[in-house]
Structure formats: structure tokens, C-alpha cells
Amino acid sequence: MKPPRLLRIAVPMLLLAGVLAACAPVQTLNALTPRSTFELTANVPYGTHPRQQLDVYRPTATAPAGGWPVAVFFYGGTWNGGDRADYRFVGEALASRGILTLVADYRVYPEVRYPSFVEDSAAAVAYGLQQATALGGNPRRVFVVGHSAGAYNAAMVALDPRWLKAAGTTPRALAGWVGLAGPYDFYPIENPDAKPVFFHPDYPPKSQPFEFVSADAPRTFLGAARKDKLVDPQRNAVALGNRLKDAGVPVQVKLYRHVGHVTLAASMAAPLRWLAPVLDDVALFIDTGRPVPRQMPEAASAAP
Incomplete structure (x- = not known):
């Protein structure tokens, strides 16, 4: 028997109020996150720094032939903070759709500035490519996913080959990337928290994702809120999407x-x-992506 319609509406609205409240919004989501859809391996190092660690969410359902698709996820926070444990709800969401998910921390301001967090993101993605098979994933179906500042990190890793090259691989090894509410063209910076991260007003050259659009870019999914008040969806998601389409x-x-x-x-x-x-669209994008070719000469050094 279904609960009354008013109750079915009121309960989700109360949950949403908890998410938007100042007191422990992520903890509210994580407390309500199912535990039966994944197996968690926490605190896996991909580097030597304490923040160069990730959590692995392995789906509990039977793996497909060749292994699970793999998503390496980066959260936002204006490159000023964040904790991978707060994003258990993302790890569960993707794992529940049959996606082996790595939720990674990375170094943040004031300990570091650009480009250290991009270097960390590339190292985490390289780890996902190298260890996919050992984790039960498919190394030919690795995706990088990010939200907000994490979407910037994902974009730079996927579009600018400098970072994965330094980590021993190449963006051509990726089956695709996903950016959610990401900033891809944001100079001059207005957000005071982001200004010191990018040395405002002396911005580093070649530090905006839209500068690296080419026909070699991996398959892309860009999602944004239609009325995002923090990151303009037209200037960022729509404009980057148009550039990518024009490049084929x-x-x-x-x-x-x-x-x-x-x-x-x-x-x-x-x-x-x-x-x-959002989850339906991201999962479908990952599920329908073609595996990259088996032979990746430029990525040979990234083998386990």
C-alpha cells in the first residue's frame, strides 16, 4: 500500500531541506545512502601525500565480460577543501548502476595552488587506468568525472594532454569524461575563494579547459543546472559543448x-x-561508450 500522496511529497522535501541546511548536509545524504550496492575499499594511496588517496566503490552485482566500466570522480569546493568520505553518495550512485567508482582527494589551497591539484587528478586517473583490471574494471572503459571545481580538474585531465603525459599515459586512453556544473572559462575570477588559487590577477597561461579543445578530445557529457547562480551554464557548459561539437x-x-x-x-x-x-544520464553515457582501442602506444608506461 502506497503512503498518502502528501507524505510521498513531504518526506523528500524534508530530505532536501536537510541537504540545504547548514548543519551536516552531506552527512544527511550519506546516512540515507544504501550500503548493499557496493563494497568499499577506503584509503587507497595513489601518491605519497596524505591527500593523494582515494576510495574504491566496487559494485556488488555480477561484473560484465571484460570488467566494470570505471569512473574516477573529483568533487568540488573551489579548490579550497573537501573530503572524499563526504561523497559516499556519489560512489554508491554510480556503483548501483554497475560502475566501479574511485572517489579521489587532491591537494588544495592554501597548501598548493594551480596546477598541483590538476597534477594530483592526473595521477589518480593514471592509477585508475593502471589498476582497472586488478580492481575488476575494464581498462578500456575508464572515464573521468567531476563536479564544480572537480569538473575543472576532470576537463583539464581529459582535454590538456600535458597532465596525463606527465603521469605516464594520455587522454586517448580514456573512454570519455563527464563534467557537472564545471567552470571551463572563468577569467577574470570573481569568486574570492578562487582568486588566490589561480594567482589573481596574474593568471597562469594555458590554464582554462576551453583552450584545449581538439578533435582528439575524448567523448564528452556536460551537465549543468539551467539556472546555476555560481557557474554560468551558458558561458561554460554550453560554450564548451559547442566548441567540442565544432571540433567533431x-x-x-x-x-x-x-x-x-x-x-x-x-x-x-x-x-x-x-x-x-542526472544519474540516469551519466550512467547511460558511460554504459553506451565504446571502449578505447586495445593498443595505446603512448600509454604503454601506464600498464600495471
């Missing part, structure tokens, strides 16, 4: 109603999936 790159751009900058990512959590079909 397979790209999807989706703007979502009824969510904002933060709730776009929160809608992936089990209690809030009614807000927007």
Missing part, C-alpha cells in the same frame, strides 16, 4: 531544471533522484 567530438550537453549548482550533484543521491535525472 561526440558531446552531449544537458541543462537541468529544478536543481542548482549544489543540488545538481546531490540529485545523484538515492533520496533525491526525483529532482533531476
Whole structure:
């Protein structure tokens, strides 16, 4: 017997209020996150620094032939903070759709500035490529995924070959990338928290993802809130998507109603999936992506 319609509406709205409240919003989501869809291996180092660690969410369902698709996820936080443990709801969401998920920390300001967090992100992605088979994943179906500042990291890793080359591989080894509410063209910086990260007003050259669009870019999914008040979706997601399309790159751009900058990512959590079909769209993008070719000469040094 279904509960009354008023109750079915009121309960999710109360959950959403908890997410938006100042007191422990992520803990609220994680407390309501199912535990039966994944096996967690926490605190896996991909480097020597304490923040160069990741958590592995392995789906509990039977793996497909060749192994699970792999997603390496980076959270946001204006490159000023964040903790991978706060994004258990993302690890569960993707694992529940049969995606082996690595949620990675990276160094942040004031300990570091650009480009250290991009270097860390590339190292975490290289780890995912190197260890995919050992973890039960498919090394030919590795995706990089990010939200907000994490989407910037993902974009730089996927579009600018400098970073993965330094980590011993290449963006051509990726089956695709996903950016959610990401900033890809944001100079001059208005956000005071981001200004020192990028040496405002003396911005580093070649530090904006849109500068690296080429026909070699991996298959792309860009999602954003239609009325994002923090990161302009037209200047960032739509404009980058148009550049990629003009370069001949397979790209999807989706703007979502009824969510904002933060709730776009929160809608992936089990209690809030009614807000927007972000998880459905990301999972479908990953599931339908073609594996990269077996022979990747430039990525030979990234083998386990």
C-alpha cells in the first residue's frame, strides 16, 4: 500500500531541506545512502601525500565480460577543501548502476595552488587506468568525472594532454569524461575563494579547459543546472559543448531544471533522484561508450 500522496511529497522535501541546511548536509545524504550496492575499499594511496588517496566503490552485482566500466570522480569546493568520505553518495550512485567508482582527494589551497591539484587528478586517473583490471574494471572503459571545481580538474585531465603525459599515459586512453556544473572559462575570477588559487590577477597561461579543445578530445557529457547562480551554464557548459561539437567530438550537453549548482550533484543521491535525472544520464553515457582501442602506444608506461 502506497503512503498518502502528501507524505510521498513531504518526506523528500524534508530530505532536501536537510541537504540545504547548514548543519551536516552531506552527512544527511550519506546516512540515507544504501550500503548493499557496493563494497568499499577506503584509503587507497595513489601518491605519497596524505591527500593523494582515494576510495574504491566496487559494485556488488555480477561484473560484465571484460570488467566494470570505471569512473574516477573529483568533487568540488573551489579548490579550497573537501573530503572524499563526504561523497559516499556519489560512489554508491554510480556503483548501483554497475560502475566501479574511485572517489579521489587532491591537494588544495592554501597548501598548493594551480596546477598541483590538476597534477594530483592526473595521477589518480593514471592509477585508475593502471589498476582497472586488478580492481575488476575494464581498462578500456575508464572515464573521468567531476563536479564544480572537480569538473575543472576532470576537463583539464581529459582535454590538456600535458597532465596525463606527465603521469605516464594520455587522454586517448580514456573512454570519455563527464563534467557537472564545471567552470571551463572563468577569467577574470570573481569568486574570492578562487582568486588566490589561480594567482589573481596574474593568471597562469594555458590554464582554462576551453583552450584545449581538439578533435582528439575524448567523448564528452556536460551537465549543468539551467539556472546555476555560481557557474554560468551558458558561458561554460554550453560554450564548451559547442566548441567540442565544432571540433567533431561526440558531446552531449544537458541543462537541468529544478536543481542548482549544489543540488545538481546531490540529485545523484538515492533520496533525491526525483529532482533531476542526472544519474540516469551519466550512467547511460558511460554504459553506451565504446571502449578505447586495445593498443595505446603512448600509454604503454601506464600498464600495471
